[in-house]
Amino acid sequence: MNGSEASSKITTKTIARLANVSRGTVDRALNNRPGVNEKTKQRILEIARSLDYKPNVIGQRLSKSARQITIGVILPNYAFYQEILRGIQETKDVYQQFGITFEIIIHDIYSVNTQLEDIRSLEERGIYGLIISPLVGPSLTDKIDGLTERGVPVVTLNSDLPGSNRLCYVGQDNYRSGWTSAELIGKLLRPGEPVVICTPKIDVQVHQLRVSHFTTFLEQYHPAIPIAKVLRMDVDPQSDFQSLKELFHAFPGLGGLYFTFTAHDDIHRALREHRKNHPLHVITHDDLPESRAALMEGLLDFIITQNPTEQGALATKLLCEHLLYRLVPEHEYNYMAPLIQCRASFIAEL
Numbered sequence: 001m002n003g004s005e006a007s008s009k010i011t012t013k014t015i016a017r018l019a020n021v022s023r024g025t026v027d028r029a030l031n032n033r034p035g036v037n038e039k040t041k042q043r044i045l046e047i048a049r050s051l052d053y054k055p056n057v058i059g060q061r062l063s064k065s066a067r068q069i070t071i072g073v074i075l076p077n078y079a080f081y082q083e084i085l086r087g088i089q090e091t092k093d094v095y096q097q098f099g100i101t102f103e104i105i106i107h108d109i110y111s112v113n114t115q116l117e118d119i120r121s122l123e124e125r126g127i128y129g130l131i132i133s134p135l136v137g138p139s140l141t142d143k144i145d146g147l148t149e150r151g152v153p154v155v156t157l158n159s160d161l162p163g164s165n166r167l168c169y170v171g172q173d174n175y176r177s178g179w180t181s182a183e184l185i186g187k188l189l190r191p192g193e194p195v196v197i198c199t200p201k202i203d204v205q206v207h208q209l210r211v212s213h214f215t216t217f218l219e220q221y222h223p224a225i226p227i228a229k230v231l232r233m234d235v236d237p238q239s240d241f242q243s244l245k246e247l248f249h250a251f252p253g254l255g256g257l258y259f260t261f262t263a264h265d266d267i268h269r270a271l272r273e274h275r276k277n278h279p280l281h282v283i284t285h286d287d288l289p290e291s292r293a294a295l296m297e298g299l300l301d302f303i304i305t306q307n308p309t310e311q312g313a314l315a316t317k318l319l320c321e322h323l324l325y326r327l328v329p330e331h332e333y334n335y336m337a338p339l340i341q342c343r344a345s346f347i348a349e350l
Helices: 003-009 012-019 023-030 038-050 057-063 079-098 112-124 138-149 174-188 205-221 237-250 265-274 289-297 308-325
Strands: 069-076 100-107 129-132 154-157 168-172 195-200 227-233 256-259 281-285 302-305 333-336 339-341
Touching (some): 012 023, 069 079, 069 112, 069 308, 079 100, 079 308, 100 112, 100 308, 112 138, 129 308, 154 308, 168 174, 168 308, 174 205, 174 281, 174 302, 195 205, 205 227, 227 237, 265 289, 289 302
Parallel strands (some): 069 100, 069 129, 154 168, 168 333, 195 227, 195 256, 281 302
Antiparallel strands (some): 302 339
16 A cells, blocks of 8 residues: 555544544644644644555545635746745646635836735735735735735745745745855855955845855854855846956956845856856855856856745645645744765766
């Protein structure tokens, strides 16, 4: 008997026996209905999870002339998020048999107001859950809290919204991401050589954490490496190219750059021109084709990756299983470990 067959044989009667409660109590706990104390509820949910219990959702739907479940997805239109979207697309097919559909919004203008408008639009379409890579702002926090209060769970993806009542977070451990990048820079640069942190102007938690934890780690473990500046960039080709040209002129002895985001082709062009006459160590994020090409060319020393496809897949799985089976994610923070990639990572043979 395979795993899916075994789980299909598990019934609420089995769980009730193991939890030493009635089947009615099990049913209330699994369906998040009142009348069960929290300790008993969590014990029942843990037993269900350990047994990989899957109720006959299709049968229940047919017997109750079922409704369709729609999940909303809001992501910015950046190349990195296309990899996250690929994980969502690949995983959502698994849950379509249960009547789950997805409304996906990709927005070009990355702002709090745009995200609020997108959420309102999805609410009008009657979503049952939301996956979002949020900006930071009290109005967004209030909006997500309002969704949660109305029974619409929210999973934050790649960037979190501190203080909100979202269901869980899926994404890179940005504490360790900042620490790892600082450790690498600390070992690459000589004492006294300054480093500049380059980060987007947009107010997103993922970049805030990378900046703050890069800074604290470098100050504690590599105090001889000064941070000359935190350069806030537009993530716009022409503007970023000019910003780096001005930076190199202002700091002729610059030893390193740390990009908290994906360095695009015009950043690579500025690095290429500068490195003709000046050595420079560079660390950036995300394994995208242009980043990998720059790494192979020697413009970048390391790329810190974060498994974007796996992020999208896991966020989709957790939200779908919460909606279908009332399973609460085992972890509030579902971290992808930062991975270090260098040129040798992509050389097939010498």
